Amino acid sequence: MRKEIEMLKxxxxxxxxxxxxxxxxxxxxxxxxxxxxxxxxxxxxLEIYIGECIPLLNKKxxxxxxxxxxxxxxxxxxxxxxFIKKMLVKFxxxxxxxxxxxxxxxxxxxxxxxxxxxxxxxxxxxxxxKIGDRISDCEEELVIVRNIxxxxxxxxxTLKPELNKxxxx
Amino acid sequence: MRFxxxxxxxxxxxxLTQNLPHAVSEFTQEIHEIVASEGIQTAYNLLLQAExxxxxxxxxxxxxxxxxxxIGGAQKYGLTMISCLQDQFDITIIANKGVSHSDFLNxxxxxxxxxxxxxxxxxxxxxxxxxxxxxxxxxxxxxNPFHVVSKESGNYDVFINNGMNEMVFPLSNLSVLVCHxxxxxxxxxxxxxxxxxLVYNSNYTAEWIVEKWRLQPHLHVYPPIEMENAxxxxxxxxxxxxxxxxxxxxxxxQLEMVxxxxxxxxxxxxxxxxxxxxxxxxxDHNNPYLFKLRQLxxxxxxxxxxxxxxxxxxxxxxxxxxxxxxxxxxGLSHKDPSENEHFGMTIVEAMQNKLIxxxxxxxxxxxxxxxxxxxxxxxxxxxxxxxxIKLLKDPELIQMMGNNAYMxxxxxxxxxxxxxxxxxxQTMMVEYSSIS
Numbered sequence: 001m002r003k004e005i006e007m008l009k010x011x012x013x014x015x016x017x018x019x020x021x022x023x024x025x026x027x028x029x030x031x032x033x034x035x036x037x038x039x040x041x042x043x044x045x046l047e048i049y050i051g052e053c054i055p056l057l058n059k060k061x062x063x064x065x066x067x068x069x070x071x072x073x074x075x076x077x078x079x080x081x082x083f084i085k086k087m088l089v090k091f092x093x094x095x096x097x098x099x100x101x102x103x104x105x106x107x108x109x110x111x112x113x114x115x116x117x118x119x120x121x122x123x124x125x126x127x128x129x130k131i132g133d134r135i136s137d138c139e140e141e142l143v144i145v146r147n148i149x150x151x152x153x154x155x156x157x158t159l160k161p162e163l164n165k166x167x168x169x
Numbered sequence: 170m171r172f173x174x175x176x177x178x179x180x181x182x183x184x185l186t187q188n189l190p191h192a193v194s195e196f197t198q199e200i201h202e203i204v205a206s207e208g209i210q211t212a213y214n215l216l217l218q219a220e221x222x223x224x225x226x227x228x229x230x231x232x233x234x235x236x237x238x239x240i241g242g243a244q245k246y247g248l249t250m251i252s253c254l255q256d257q258f259d260i261t262i263i264a265n266k267g268v269s270h271s272d273f274l275n276x277x278x279x280x281x282x283x284x285x286x287x288x289x290x291x292x293x294x295x296x297x298x299x300x301x302x303x304x305x306x307x308x309x310x311x312x313n314p315f316h317v318v319s320k321e322s323g324n325y326d327v328f329i330n331n332g333m334n335e336m337v338f339p340l341s342n343l344s345v346l347v348c349h350x351x352x353x354x355x356x357x358x359x360x361x362x363x364x365x366x367l368v369y370n371s372n373y374t375a376e377w378i379v380e381k382w383r384l385q386p387h388l389h390v391y392p393p394i395e396m397e398n399a400x401x402x403x404x405x406x407x408x409x410x411x412x413x414x415x416x417x418x419x420x421x422x423q424l425e426m427v428x429x430x431x432x433x434x435x436x437x438x439x440x441x442x443x444x445x446x447x448x449x450x451x452x453d454h455n456n457p458y459l460f461k462l463r464q465l466x467x468x469x470x471x472x473x474x475x476x477x478x479x480x481x482x483x484x485x486x487x488x489x490x491x492x493x494x495x496x497x498x499x500g501l502s503h504k505d506p507s508e509n510e511h512f513g514m515t516i517v518e519a520m521q522n523k524l525i526x527x528x529x530x531x532x533x534x535x536x537x538x539x540x541x542x543x544x545x546x547x548x549x550x551x552x553x554x555x556x557x558i559k560l561l562k563d564p565e566l567i568q569m570m571g572n573n574a575y576m577x578x579x580x581x582x583x584x585x586x587x588x589x590x591x592x593x594x595q596t597m598m599v600e601y602s603s604i605s
């Protein structure tokens with residue numbers, strides 16, 4: 001029985017090793033999409049998020065269709081379909097450009113505005129950090145002054161009985 | 170990827186152990202049906218579990234960490250875990266770069282000679298020729314390079330992922346994810362919720378597992394900390410010690426600590442003149458943060474501040490023995506919860522040597538230091554200065570708090586760690602190997 005189980009295990013192992021995809025090994029999907037909730041992100045995560053978004057937004061400013069994006073999946077008549085589509089796009093381009101040019105201009109303004117806000121926010125952050133450093137220095141000075149005052153108070157308390165004696169005499 | 174119907178496995182196991190006729194053929198038939206319906210890995214796992222239920226062999230366990238080739242607290246945690254399981258399991262240590270038993274003995278004092286070591290190279294990281302394997306650089310645009318480890322995990326009864334690497338998919342019957350801190354949110358290639366058990370090192374880590382991963386962790390085990398001969402009597406010198414890596418981003422805040430000490434030097438020269446600040450840590454030699462630190466010390470003309478880089482273990486232990494106070498400001502002005510100390514192993518090591526810890530009040534250190542009893546938790550460099558001066562002026566307070574610190578440190582001993590780990594794995598294996 002032991003030998004038979006060993007054999008069965010060996011055969012399964014050999015077969016398992018030929019399969020590279022995890023999904024095929026367990027007959028189910030393993031990868032999922034996870035939406036980002038930006039309200040939950042920390043300061044550092046937000047910085048990374050902003051850094052990733054800016055180049056993506058920049059790529060999407062121009063929304064005019066590119067001739068290379070006109071394709072067809074049909075094998076035989078695909079060529080003809082692509083030709084007709086390109087002709088159609090050429091014909092209506094002057095009319096669609098009326099709308100798209102305005103949208104592209106708007107997109108560019110919004111993108112520039114985003115960049116301006118980010119630059120301003122960075123500058124504010126630097127100022128806040130400097131203020132934080134100054135507050136930290138002030139706190140340290142206060143602590144030191146408090147300690148010095150405590151020592152003076154302690155010394156005065158030690159001297160008090162002697163001073164009282166001297167005043168009496 | 171356990172075959173969930175235990176009754177079916179148990180039925181076959183009973184038939185096989187009783188040597189009933191057709192038991193083997195029926196079992197083989199079942200296996201082939203499961204291959205067709207649930208995949209070959211599930212069928213293989215069923216076989217593995219049946220072997221354990223029939224007591225045909227010792228259970229196998231693999232532990233993986235993509236950073237086993239570096240010295241680290243997290244790596245020590247995982248390896249100490251398996252060192253107390255070597256009699257119970259046939260263990261394989263899976264690493265991505267060359268490492269040996271003698272490395273583990275030298276770095277952590279752990280004899281893992283009963284365990285095998287298997288090196289699985291990841292081609293994606295090999296082409297960069299960097300020693301660092303960083304899951305953060307993997308996006309969904311490329312194929313998950315860690316699946317080569319995911320596949321390997323399916324060859325064992327138990328798979329432990331020690332590396333805070335949620336991109337390894339567990340294929341074993343039983344799986345444990347050891348989370349030292351959830352660094353990344355669920356993004357591409359996220360499989361933390363596929364593990365059977367989630368072990369965590371501190372309540373701070375647990376809070377962020379819930380927050381970032383929306384998962385409830387299972388088992389809390391504080392890291393094992395044992396400084397050998399820490400209990401021996403030795404003469405304390407007037408040293409203030411800091412032990413932490415010199416991170417390039419400066420997250421361990423050595424600059425701030427040095428600035429605070431320079432201030433004390435300037436204002437209280439009489440009190441501080443016999444004291445020395447010793448800043449110890451690991452670093453590459455081309456570290457710009459280290460350069461800034463050296464520059465600050467040189468410009469201050471302070472002769473009582475020392476920097477010690479990549480100190481050998483014996484010298485570090487000697488420093489722990491001889492020092493009196495321990496400063497640790499990791500987490501000060503943090504921009505991300507991962508920048509806080511997740512636990513603080515060096516703090517406990519200091520307390521085991523009767524050093525009084527003055528630590529930043531956040532993260533794991535809150536679970537170690539009781540403010541005013543066995544150390545101080547500070548919220549600013551001003552408080553760090555304040556409490557340090559308080560201690561320097563009061564040798565009796567130093568004596569008392571040093572003893573309290575030592576008593577508290579016993580709560581994080583290796584014995585307690587091993588006890589919890591053994592009990593956890595025993596319970597797990599009893600359920601796994603029982604015939605229902």
